[in-house]
Amino acid sequence: MNIVLLGAPGSGKGTQAERLAERYRLIHVSTGDLFRRHLGEGTALGRLAESYMSQGTLVPDAVTVAMIRERLEDAPEDGGLLLDGFPRTTAQATALADLLAERSQAVDAAILLDVSEERLVERLLGRGRSDDVRETIQTRLAAYREQTLPVIGYYEALGALWRVDGEGAIEAIAQRLAAILDGLATPA
Numbered sequence: 001m002n003i004v005l006l007g008a009p010g011s012g013k014g015t016q017a018e019r020l021a022e023r024y025r026l027i028h029v030s031t032g033d034l035f036r037r038h039l040g041e042g043t044a045l046g047r048l049a050e051s052y053m054s055q056g057t058l059v060p061d062a063v064t065v066a067m068i069r070e071r072l073e074d075a076p077e078d079g080g081l082l083l084d085g086f087p088r089t090t091a092q093a094t095a096l097a098d099l100l101a102e103r104s105q106a107v108d109a110a111i112l113l114d115v116s117e118e119r120l121v122e123r124l125l126g127r128g129r130s131d132d133v134r135e136t137i138q139t140r141l142a143a144y145r146e147q148t149l150p151v152i153g154y155y156e157a158l159g160a161l162w163r164v165d166g167e168g169a170i171e172a173i174a175q176r177l178a179a180i181l182d183g184l185a186t187p188a
């Protein structure tokens with residue numbers, strides 16, 4: 001079972017992805033975390049990514065896809081994936097489809113965590129991460145609107161999109177997500 005978790009910055013993707021990965025024994029793959037790890041280790045990729053991350057823009061697709069390709073090579077083929085923060089562009093979405101096709105797999109569901117923009121800004125400002133300053137937040141939200149919203153349409157056209165209300169208590173949102181995954185796991 002390969003799941004893509006979609007949502008704007010501040011939608012709670014990371015928090016929910018961690019819980020879902022644990023509950024359903026999925027391999028949690030977060031491109032934001034991978035970039036931050038490279039940054040912490042001072043790799044060339046980390047230094048390259050930093051220039052984009054600090055501004056709130058997306059790291060180029062070729063770089064991001066190469067990193068995911070490498071990450072998936074390390075992941076056992078029989079382990080389901082929970083992708084968090086990837087894909088963020090339609091080019092990434094088609095690259096993911098190709099990478100999964102090499103394993104005779106596909107994205108089984110893309111779940112969108114729906115949160116109002118007002119609430120997103122509130123949450124991002126409260127988080128205090130170095131790229132969570134007001135100006136960068138606006139750039140990240142604009143990147144989401146311009147580059148990531150089309151990814152929602154991509155999965156919708158495939159009939160693989162689920163929308164979940166991402167507002168409310170963490171536990172309540174986790175229950176909504178679990179209801180979808182439980183439905184997918186049930187044999188037809």
Ligand code: AMP
Pocket residue numbers: 009031032033035052053054056057058059060064084085086087088092140
């Ligand atoms: P996140 O932790 O998912 O909010 O990601 C933090 C930053 O990492 C983003 O603002 C981007 O600069 C970069 N990033 C993470 N995932 C991607 C992706 N799939 N494509 C391009 N850039 C990404």
